[in-house]
Amino acid sequence: MKRISKTAHSNLYTYGFVIIAYAVLMLITATGGISSSLKGQLVPICAYVVMAVSLNLTVGVLGELSLGHAGFMSVGAFTGVVACISLEALIPLAPLRMAISMVIGALCAGMAGALIGIPVLRLRGDYLAIVTLAFGEIIKNIINCLYVGTDSRGLHISFLTNSDALNLGEDGRVIIDGPMGISGITKISTFTTGIILILVTLFIVLNLVNSRSGRAIMALRDNRIAAESVGIPVTKYKMMAFVISAALAGAAGTLYAMNYSTIIATKFNFNTSILILVFVVLGGLGNVLGSIIAAAVLTVIPELLREFDDYRMLVYAIVLILVMIATNNAVFKSMLRRVLGKIRPSITKDVKEGP
Amino acid sequence: MLKVDNINVYYGAIHAIKGVSLEVNEGEIVTLIGANGAGKSTVLKTISGLLRSKTGEIIFLDENICSLASHKIVERGLAQVPEGRRxxxxxxxxxxxxxxxxxxxxxxxxxxxxxxxxxxxxxxxxxxxxxxxxxxxxxxxxxxxxxxxxPKLLMLDEPSMGLAPILVEQIFAIIQTLNKEGTSILLVEQNAQMALSIADRAYVLETGSIAVSGTGRELIESDNIRKAYLGG
Incomplete structure (x- = not known):
């Protein structure tokens, strides 16, 4: 029983961290103590935090390396925005429309996750990583060739043609214009929406990890053959983790897209997938709070370094390397642990530490 | 309680198990011995549903478990202790x-x-x-x-592997106790001497098929077996 209360304690710590960060940032924003460029980063930070936490479910908890996470973000972004624009007349209330769009984005990304999961989850290790990478690119290319429009008769979809092939009526509006993506989005993402999505994500992920299913997923990661021998249905739980991870990424995609007036498919490319993976690895595999902090800090740093202009990516790289060295150094870690005392906000206790 | 009838298992083109049949009755300790690569572990994996047989059937408690998923087989009361202390x-x-x-x-x-x-x-x-x-x-x-x-039947895959002799003895004593308390045992072993000494019946597997079978005592006293597996 002691163990359970300990995990509950560290979960509260994670929720608390997010809420306090929200309160502090709101306060600073209200008093005008935040630069406009940083203010513009608040929603993307939230989206990246959700991406990192959801990818942590696949990489840290399930133990499978996925390199196509941006693909699911893309599916969520485009389906969410299409839903949002289509529902504009029907639901004038922006927050409600936003919420519904995120749910639709999550559902579509979850479905994409299931479809991709069927072939991909038969593979393991490097092979799985390569195939997810390919699927991420495939999603990007599909959306690049996709044309979607809406008029009084409903949605029109066309593939590999051009926007004229949509046969829209007089009142029609092209939503996705192939490689041009979506333009003219009404920005209805807010920092508050982002924080709510983070909290929902944390609620889903932390509860899953501490549930019977979560135990089964971690058992799979630890030793697949042993897991099979105690009667854990391997495919079911792999799929569960993968689909939930994809769905959360989809919601994050919607949040992200609704923060910009224009969104194109190539934004969600391999680099984005790697960026999110860097958040997860740097934050610690299986460590949710670590993912949150890494995503936030690593999104802010390039912005802060903007004044160094040409050198900023260089400095960014050096910072990354230093953090890697610091977090993988046993002496440094034990010192850090002494400083932090007993607070160990990892979701899975004794997750692999060090290299 | 467990009846394996004429199973054939392939690894790609390799015919690993050729028409193996064996039986475990309620309350028995049955052992499957044989040299490296004879197919002992393959037989166990097929019974527990990790590998599929192309022919024949596997009956456990009057039910054909051949096509059941491995987690369903565990639910039926057939547990496996996989090789290598996982x-x-x-x-x-x-x-x-x-x-x-x-x-x-x-x-x-x-x-x-x-x-x-x-x-x-x-x-x-x-x-x-x-x-x-x-x-x-x-x-x-x-x-x-x-x-x-x-489990009603416990299948052990090489429990003695890599253990000191004193620990092997302990493990085997525990297997016997478990058996006395009502669990039937199917034991796959390299350590033929130990396995035969506690087994009610035994099967000797040679390159994918059953070469000899009999009671543990019969096999331990047989000259051929002694020469081939017990070191003189």
Whole structure:
């Protein structure tokens, strides 16, 4: 029983961290103590935090390396925005429309996750990583060739043609214009929406990890053959983790897209997938709070370094390397642990530490 | 209680198991011995549903389990202790045992106590992370974990592998105790001497088919077996 209360304690710590960060940032924003460029980063930070936490479910908890996470973000972004624009007349209330769009984005990304999961989850290790990478690119290319429009008769979809092939009526509006993506989005993402999505994500992920299913997923990661021998249905739980991870990424995609007036498919490319993976690895595999902090800090740093202009990516790289060295150094870690005392906000206790 | 009838298993083009049939009756210890690569583990994996046979059938408690998924087979009461001490390294001893009861609903406390009574060593170490246990302790842990599912038949794959002789003796004593308490045992072993000494019946597997079968005593006294497997 002691163990359970300990995990509950560290979960509260994670929720608390997010809420306090929200309160502090709101306060600073209200008093005008935040630069406009940083203010513009608040929603993307939230989206990246959700991406990192959801990818942590696949990489840290399930133990499978996925390199196509941006693909699911893309599916969520485009389906969410299409839903949002289509529902504009029907639901004038922006927050409600936003919420519904995120749910639709999550559902579509979850479905994409299931479809991709069927072939991909038969593979393991490097092979799985390569195939997810390919699927991420495939999603990007599909959306690049996709044309979607809406008029009084409903949605029109066309593939590999051009926007004229949509046969829209007089009142029609092209939503996705192939490689041009979506333009003219009404920005209805807010920092508050982002924080709510983070909290929902944390609620889903932390509860899953501490549930019977979560135990089964971690058992799979630890030793697949042993897991099979105690009667854990391997495919079911792999799929569960993968689909939930994809769905959360989809919601994050919607949040992200609704923060910009224009969104194109190539934004969600391999680099984005790697960026999110860097958040997860740097934050610690299986460590949710670590993912949150890494995503936030690593999104802010390039912005802060903007004044160094040409050198900023260089400095960014050096910072990354230093953090890697610091977090993988046993002496440094034990010192850090002494400083932090007993607070160990990892979701899975004794997750692999060090290299 | 378990009847394996004419199974054929292939690894790609390689015909690994050629028409093997064997039987385990209620309350028996049956052992399957043979040299490296004879196909002993393959037979076990096929029974527990990790590999599929192209022909024949596997009947467990009057039900054909040939096409069942491996987790369904565990639910039926047929547990396997896989080869090579596969514990969940990052979980504690207690959590490993809890995972063993994965297919069961309801209270597992009684079973847990029984397992701890059987393996007092595990009780001492119950909060320790399984990766830090010694080889012998890990073997006890995987056996205890399999017992948590309340199996009617326990299949052990090379429980003596890589253990000191004194530990091997301990493990075999435990197998006998389990058997006396009502669990039937199917034991795959390289250590033919030990296996035959506790087995009611035995099968000798040679390059994918059963070469000899008989009671443990018969085989231990047979000259051919002695020469081939018991070292003179």
């Amino acid at each position: 514990v969940f390294l990052q979980m504690t001893v207690q959590e490993n045992l809890e995972m063993g009861a994965y297919t069961r609903r309801g209270n597992i406390k009684g079973t847990m106590e029984k397992v701890y009574a059987q393996f007092p060593r595990l009780l001492e170490r119950r909060k320790q992370v399984a990766g830090t246990l010694s080889g012998g302790e890990q073997q006890m842990l995987v056996m205890g974990r399999a017992l948590m599912s309340h």
